[in-house]
Amino acid sequence: SCLWCHTSKACLDYPVSRILPPSSLCKLSSARWGVCWVNFEALIITLSVVGGAVLLAVAVCCACCCCRRKRSRKPDKSEERAAREREERRIRQEER
Structure with a gap:
């Protein structure tokens, strides 16, 4: 999977051993995931909101x-x- 770093304009191999890319590799605000228009920060926030709503x-x-x-x-x-x-009626009928 590709990790596009917007500041260095380089496509890097995603570090699969970690959930989030390390800041030494690329800042989270400038990291793009998969395609160039999916901001990593926005993706994390969106998934958190959707998960919370569910x-x-x-x-x-x-x-x-x-x-x-x-x-x-x-x-x-x-x-x-x-x-x-009903109970009162039954009792009255029994009394008769």
Whole structure:
């Protein structure tokens, strides 16, 4: 893979043993990855923002699913009232 250094105008072999190119090889602000128009700094920032957004979306989905489960386990007030009224009717009928 090619690492284009904009300051020295040279295409260098990417140091695959390291994630980021060392500053002695080329400054991060002037390093281009793969093609000349992909700025390495912008690529790192963009991937970080996209990764953060994906993690946030997953966390929100998990929270919503957990809240929905808790809500569905509890009977509604109207359901409780209907059950209470049924029980009262049953007791009244037994008394007759």
